[in-house]
Amino acid sequence: MSDALTDEAETLSNKAAKKRRRREPPPDPAPLPGLVDAHTHLAACGGRDAGSVRAILDHAQAVGVDQVVTVADDMVDARWAVVAAEWDDRVYAAVALHPMHAGDLNDETAAELEQMVRHPRVVAVGETGLDYYWPGKSDDCASPEVQHETFRWHIDLAKRVGKPLMIHNREADRDLLDVLAAEGAPDTVIMHCFSGDRNVARECVDRGFMLSFAGTVSFANAEELRVAAELVPDELILVETDAPFLTPHPYRGQPNQSYCLPYTARAIAEVRGVSEEEMARLLGANARRAYNIPLP
Template identity: 45%
Template sequence: MVSLPPLPDPLPHPVVDSHCHLDTASEVSGLDPDEAIGRAAAVGVTKIVQIGCDLAGAHFAVEAAERWDAVVAGVAIHPNDAARMAADELPLALAEIERLARHPRVRAVGETGLDHYRTRDEAGHRIQRDAFAWHIGLARATGRTLVIHDRDAHAEVLDVLDAEGVPDRVVMHCFSGDAAFARACLDRGAWLSYAGPVTFKPNEHLRDALRLTPLDRILTETDAPYLTPVPFRGRSNASYLIPHTARFLAATLDRDLSEVCRALEQNAYDAFGGRWGAETTQTDG
């Protein structure tokens, strides 16, 4: 196992990691999902949304949600994966995502969207737009939350959303825009999820967006094992490091930490269709 950051002080109220990759984190850091979930619970991160980005990840997400009460799943084909798949392979993958999306432990269709950073050719962009539109339709048909990956494609993401019809619940994963883009997303009813980059010194545009975002529309996430917050930027991320981001959000907003944590927890339940755990269930949308 690589050297992991120490556990932070526990939060005063439970929060939810609204976007995590427990499987990838285990491969990168050696922190197995059981221990990752346990460490998170020890510091007040009591629930996790496990996101699958390809077929293997989607199957893992469903299996994780079946195994651990703290976990619910999101399933999709990531835009970069969609752009790289063979023409006859992608429809088969999407058919399997549609089947998995109807599982009762799946709360989200995502992450899906557009990525103009890693996919730069127009043919790839067309495939991404078509796949994104398909995932939007699936979210609408199943009543699942749409989780959007948006990298260097702000205007195009909104264009596709508007053309296809905005689902009832939309989460902007690892929100990366400025205040104007935040306003445009909020106008469409989205929740904005702030990850480790909001703590990075150069990213004042993210903090401007955060200050504009109503408290009841803010989520937080790790995207573990990526995007580790300050003071451990560059090291492997995990759900137990959410307290660093939560404390930063509270300080930036000049709000009481307990108030912010309570909002983050409730917002996650609102964004992903209600509470989950041993005491709760969910039916298909």
């Protein structure tokens, strides 16, 4: 075989190996007891029925992740999340309309969401907020104006039911914080998958908001996130997977599930200069306090 053909074959082989690796789930981390996955999407992880949800939670619990909060993006997902939380007592739900689906809010869906959020297994209103990345890129995404209106409705709902507000924020830092200030934030605000810089982090901390960090905090290009994770006070930090997305380093791009949470918790412990066991206890305790969920 010529050198050119050999090089081409090696390139194709490397591409196939990389594609195959992206389909493979990461190996199990060493157990790290006491964790709570503060934000995941069980249905998108394959948890479509009681048996598959139980399997995901059994896998997570084997490495120390005792409880999870599964989060809705739209009305179908919200209905499913409530049912999933009834299937397994390790699962809790958060329901809302994601900013992309903000246009789905009407009298009927508002009434149904309010009924769902009062369910005892629903622990937060979320994820809601602003997303300035997708408008113009996707015909299915609500406009910023519609997002603002729906976000304000969710803020009011969280205050009326007395449950945490779980925030989705993508490229909308200033406007999102201004809306929260104008409307008056609920007692507990959780900045899901925090992605801001140190200045945004400080402003959130000054307002008493909780910052939840996903696998992105472990990425090589995420120095600002690591600064943010270091400056957050102990009582305001959470950890999440946002599974099946944002798998932590060194498994970036591979399928994510709640069992991968110890990788991110250990990355945060390293940034904060504390033991991984102490970090896990703190992160778990914060999630249980924020969501008002009992010890397992």
